[in-house]
Amino acid sequence: MSTAQVATLPVPPQLPARGLRLEAPVSLALPLAIFFVAFVLVPFMLLAFVSLHEDNGLKTMGFAQYIKFFGDSFNLSVLGDTLLLGLKVTLLTILIGYPLAYLYVNAPARWQTLLMLLILLPLLTSSVVRTFAWVVILGRQGIINTLLLDLGWVDAPLKLLYTPGAVTVALAQIELPLMVLPLITSLMNVDPNLRQASLSLGAGHWRTFMQVTVPLSVPGLLAGSLLVFASAVSAFVTQTLVGGGQQIFMPFYMYQQAIQANEYPFAAAIAMVLLLCVLVIVTVINAIGRRSKGFVHA
Amino acid sequence: MNRTEARSAVAVRLDGVTHRYGDSLAVDGVDLEIAPGELVALLGPSGCGKTTLLRIVAGLIAQTGGSVRVGGEPVDRLPPNERGAGIVFQNYALFPHMTVRENVGYGLRARRVARDEIARRVDEMLELVRMSAFATRYPRELSGGQQQRVALARTLAVRPRLLLLDEPFAALDKNLRLDMQIEIRRIQRELGITTLIVTHDQEEAMSMADRIAVMNAGVLEQFDAPETLYDRPATLFVAGFVGTANLIKGRLAGAPGSFVFTDEPGTSRIEIPRAGPCSRSGPVVFAARPEHLDLTQDLVRDNGRTEGIPVRVEMVLPLGPSLVYELSRRDGSGMKVVVPRGHDGPRLQVGDQVFARVRPGAPISFFSA
Amino acid sequence: MPDPIRASKPIRSESWSSLVERRSFRTVMGALAAVSLILLLAPTVIVIIASFTSAFSLKFPPPGYSTRWYLALWNESPEIIAAFKLSLQLASIATGISVVLAVAAAMALARRREQWARGLEAMFLSPLMLPTLALGLALLMLVNLAGTGLSFWTLVIGHIAITSPYIVRTTTASLVQLDRSLLESARSLGASGWFTFRTVTLPLIAPGIAAGAFIAFMYSFDNVAVSLFLSDARSEVLPIRMWHIIESNLDVRAAAVSGVLIAATLILMLVMERLVGVSRHVR
Numbered sequence: 002m003s004t005a006q007v008a009t010l011p012v013p014p015q016l017p018a019r020g021l022r023l024e025a026p027v028s029l030a031l032p033l034a035i036f037f038v039a040f041v042l043v044p045f046m047l048l049a050f051v052s053l054h055e056d057n058g059l060k061t062m063g064f065a066q067y068i069k070f071f072g073d074s075f076n077l078s079v080l081g082d083t084l085l086l087g088l089k090v091t092l093l094t095i096l097i098g099y100p101l102a103y104l105y106v107n108a109p110a111r112w113q114t115l116l117m118l119l120i121l122l123p124l125l126t127s128s129v130v131r132t133f134a135w136v137v138i139l140g141r142q143g144i145i146n147t148l149l150l151d152l153g154w155v156d157a158p159l160k161l162l163y164t165p166g167a168v169t170v171a172l173a174q175i176e177l178p179l180m181v182l183p184l185i186t187s188l189m190n191v192d193p194n195l196r197q198a199s200l201s202l203g204a205g206h207w208r209t210f211m212q213v214t215v216p217l218s219v220p221g222l223l224a225g226s227l228l229v230f231a232s233a234v235s236a237f238v239t240q241t242l243v244g245g246g247q248q249i250f251m252p253f254y255m256y257q258q259a260i261q262a263n264e265y266p267f268a269a270a271i272a273m274v275l276l277l278c279v280l281v282i283v284t285v286i287n288a289i290g291r292r293s294k295g296f297v298h299a
Numbered sequence: 300m301n302r303t304e305a306r307s308a309v310a311v312r313l314d315g316v317t318h319r320y321g322d323s324l325a326v327d328g329v330d331l332e333i334a335p336g337e338l339v340a341l342l343g344p345s346g347c348g349k350t351t352l353l354r355i356v357a358g359l360i361a362q363t364g365g366s367v368r369v370g371g372e373p374v375d376r377l378p379p380n381e382r383g384a385g386i387v388f389q390n391y392a393l394f395p396h397m398t399v400r401e402n403v404g405y406g407l408r409a410r411r412v413a414r415d416e417i418a419r420r421v422d423e424m425l426e427l428v429r430m431s432a433f434a435t436r437y438p439r440e441l442s443g444g445q446q447q448r449v450a451l452a453r454t455l456a457v458r459p460r461l462l463l464l465d466e467p468f469a470a471l472d473k474n475l476r477l478d479m480q481i482e483i484r485r486i487q488r489e490l491g492i493t494t495l496i497v498t499h500d501q502e503e504a505m506s507m508a509d510r511i512a513v514m515n516a517g518v519l520e521q522f523d524a525p526e527t528l529y530d531r532p533a534t535l536f537v538a539g540f541v542g543t544a545n546l547i548k549g550r551l552a553g554a555p556g557s558f559v560f561t562d563e564p565g566t567s568r569i570e571i572p573r574a575g576p577c578s579r580s581g582p583v584v585f586a587a588r589p590e591h592l593d594l595t596q597d598l599v600r601d602n603g604r605t606e607g608i609p610v611r612v613e614m615v616l617p618l619g620p621s622l623v624y625e626l627s628r629r630d631g632s633g634m635k636v637v638v639p640r641g642h643d644g645p646r647l648q649v650g651d652q653v654f655a656r657v658r659p660g661a662p663i664s665f666f667s668a
Numbered sequence: 669m670p671d672p673i674r675a676s677k678p679i680r681s682e683s684w685s686s687l688v689e690r691r692s693f694r695t696v697m698g699a700l701a702a703v704s705l706i707l708l709l710a711p712t713v714i715v716i717i718a719s720f721t722s723a724f725s726l727k728f729p730p731p732g733y734s735t736r737w738y739l740a741l742w743n744e745s746p747e748i749i750a751a752f753k754l755s756l757q758l759a760s761i762a763t764g765i766s767v768v769l770a771v772a773a774a775m776a777l778a779r780r781r782e783q784w785a786r787g788l789e790a791m792f793l794s795p796l797m798l799p800t801l802a803l804g805l806a807l808l809m810l811v812n813l814a815g816t817g818l819s820f821w822t823l824v825i826g827h828i829a830i831t832s833p834y835i836v837r838t839t840t841a842s843l844v845q846l847d848r849s850l851l852e853s854a855r856s857l858g859a860s861g862w863f864t865f866r867t868v869t870l871p872l873i874a875p876g877i878a879a880g881a882f883i884a885f886m887y888s889f890d891n892v893a894v895s896l897f898l899s900d901a902r903s904e905v906l907p908i909r910m911w912h913i914i915e916s917n918l919d920v921r922a923a924a925v926s927g928v929l930i931a932a933t934l935i936l937m938l939v940m941e942r943l944v945g946v947s948r949h950v951r
Binding site: 021023024025026027028029030032033034036037040041042043044045047048051097098099100101103104114117118119120121122123125126127128129130131133134135136137138140142143144147174177178182205206207210227228231234235237238242252255256259260265268269272273275276279280283 | 686689690692693694697698700701703704705707708709710711712714715718725726727728729768769770772773775776777779780788791792794795796797798799800801802803805806807808809810813825826828829832836848851852855856861865883886889890892893896897907910911914915922923925926929930933934936937938941946947950
């Protein structure tokens with residue numbers, strides 16, 4: 002009765018066992034997949050295809066559009082300005098956004114819900130509305146000029162709108178939630194004991210912040226940077242309304258060439274260049290992110 | 300279900316059940332026969348494969364080899380509900396968005412049982428686990444023990460042929476654990492349902508189970524009643540895992556009727572009429588429970604022969620009706636001997652050099668080394 | 669022998685340098701955070717205040733206050749109201765279709781480790797990362813090539829493409845957090861796959877789906893990039909109408925529209941937070 006030895010009855014033929022499968026059938030993903038192939042993948046391939054032609058009639062193929070783009074200093078400056086804008090906005094959002102994320106993480110729970118809603122509200126509000134707000138603020142009769150005039154610091158209203166600085170600041174404010182939210186997630190994943198350990202070992206608050214908190218929040222910084230950069234570079238509305246006619250960035254350039262100038266292949270080339278730049282930068286940031294995950298999660 | 304209804308309990312049989320995860324073997328050729336209505340505990344250290352085995356019996360995992368039979372029929376191709384396997388998970392898995400009543404009736408609703416029948420059975424089950432007063436509460440409003448009872452009621456409501464519990468008491472505190480063990484045992488007896496419980500706590504297994512299957516690294520070491528496991532461990536692992544045992548490496552010589560065990564340095568010598576499970580001459584491991592040994596100050600016995608294990612008294616702990624002696628051997632290893640208080644012989648002090656001997660008739664074991 | 673009682677020492681407290689260090693850190697971070705918060709909210713507040721101006725320009729601070737521009741919006745702006753209705757219609761239909769497609773896809777993909785599943789998920793989330801303006805242009809080209817011409821439905825297609833990622837994301841997150849043993853439990857009790865989905869999975873992931881749908885709806889309502897390329901002459905969505913107003917003559921009605929939109933967003937957000945706890949699904 003007692004041992005673990007084989008029973009005397011013959012072992013029955015082995016039927017393959019079934020187990021319990023919990024996953025939903027793969028076919029459920031098919032509808033969206035088909036939609037995306039038809040209306041995202043194919044259009045992008047079409048975009049690439051059109052960009053490789055020399056004329057609207059799509060008769061001759063070639064790299065003419067790309068040569069035209071990269072050969073002209075004006076075009077390159079538009080690209081450069083756009084990428085630079087993305088960089089500046091990203092850095093500015095890190096500077097402004099970090100303290101806010103830090104505040105949220107250290108705030109008592111009741112305040113956290115309120116803070117979160119305050120951070121979310123701009124995100125959900127129309128970008129046209131938010132850009133319009135900056136037009137109101139920076140305009141000749143806007144609050145800044147009124148303030149400066151009243152204080153007597155200037156004699157005539159400054160031209161604040163339609164300057165590169167204005168676009169940067171406006172975009173930084175508009176994209177701020179996109180940086181703050183991933184930062185909050187990242188900071189909340191940091192073990193609070195680490196901060197306590199650092200403080201109790203004698204490191205001051207500043208050193209603890211720079212050497213413990215910030216490095217551990219790198220995943221959040223990278224995620225936020227990715228989102229802010231991609232958004233800032235593509236922010237058609239703000240770039241155009243706050244930047245005015247004087248500055249042209251890639252999105253407007255693309256629109257202008259397609260709709261106003263009717264140069265579809267060139268517009269397609271501009272779109273492809275923008276896409277590829279964003280793709281490259283996203284890939285780079287993701288790669289950095291994967292490397293840093295190693296040390297963040299001990 | 301009427302509790303007085305005769306319930307035909309089923310037997311469970313595992314033949315050569317094996318399960319591999321990639322390269323590692325979680326369960327290695329387990330053969331097991333569980334009698335109808337029996338409560339069997341799967342006992343072992345963490346990682347020994349007991350939970351995997353339970354999930355295989357349940358039908359949640361498709362084992363890579365071997366077969367499972369319930370009530371005589373092979374169930375390998377059947378999902379859990381068709382096998383009649385009722386599972387209570389370690390974290391209870393109560394549906395948080397349903398009340399206790401809705402939870403308990405869930406399986407019946409899924410099987411499209413008539414509404415009034417569902418109500419009747421739910422009431423019956425809630426009464427069985429003594430949770431009738433909580434029918435309209437939500438799981439988050441219940442304590443751990445209460446949640447477990449609801450989980451049990453939910454599983455029993457669909458009248459499974461088998462009851463499978465995965466470490467049911469792990470999350471409860473000690474006092475509650477004892478109560479719940481008694482409770483589950485009572486219910487199991489009342490329903491007469493064949494039950495399999497996974498646990499790493501040997502006290503729990505010893506007190507609840509009819510028989511215990513001890514597992515180690517995927518292998519079934521021994522399957523026996525609790526007392527048999529304790530008195531006649533089949534393997535070295537069981538001797539060391541179930542209860543405490545003093546283990547000494549050495550050599551066995553002699554023949555049935557007069558075996559002699561000597562330890563490696565040769566300083567200890569034990570004479571014993573019976574040896575098992577290993578009785579061949581050669582290297583063995585000697586295993587004796589603390590209460591199987593006695594301490595004496597004379598090396599030489601009445602019959603003139605020297606016998607004993609030289610030890611030094613390190614600690615003397617009175618524990619209820621016994622005295623626990625912590626001892627150290629010449630090579631530094633520890634031993635434990637328990638004697639009833641007030642037994643004849645002088646009370647020993649720390650630092651005394653004495654000899655440990657086997658009590659006459661005590662069931663000590665030898666395992667091949 | 670106990671020690672003789674000595675003259676009692678003063679009780680030590682935090683050193684001066686430590687106090688300064690701690691206070692300076694807290695003060696600086698607090699101040700920066702306050703600036704951040706003000707910067708975050710000020711533009712919205714300013715717009716609302718400006719919308720109540722009695723003047724004909726957007727001078728700030730306004731010389732006087734009145735609700736005339738809201739009245740003008742209500743009474744004298746049929747084209748703005750038409751644009752509002754169109755945006756509402758578009759956002760509702762696009763979000764509705766997206767929910768069905770996205771939830772199904774999330775169910776199929778969540779928790780799968782295979783390469784193709786990860787790849788599909790990346791494709792579904794790609795519009796979040798890539799310039800949607802390019803997608804708008806690309807879709808325009810597709811429409812021109814197919815010769816079908818622009819219509820309300822080309823707009824819907826574009827909006828489904830940009831809204832479904834949000835729903836895929838929040839639904840996937842909800843599914844990943846779902847306790848597997850709940851599903852094992854349901855199945856072992858006799859529930860079929862569909863019954864389990866209906867009674868266990870769906871109720872528990874509904875908040876996640878709702879949060880995603882809410883964000884998707886607001887995003888569609890607000891979108892300019894795709895709408896710019898894909899709307900025909902007859903249908904003009906609200907953001908584009910607003911843009912024209914701002915660009916052309918800086919009509920103060922733009923401020924009133926903004927005020928209405930901000931108020932609507934705020935109310936919806938509070939409602940969704942109450943019902944579903946949106947803030948938890950965004951992180």
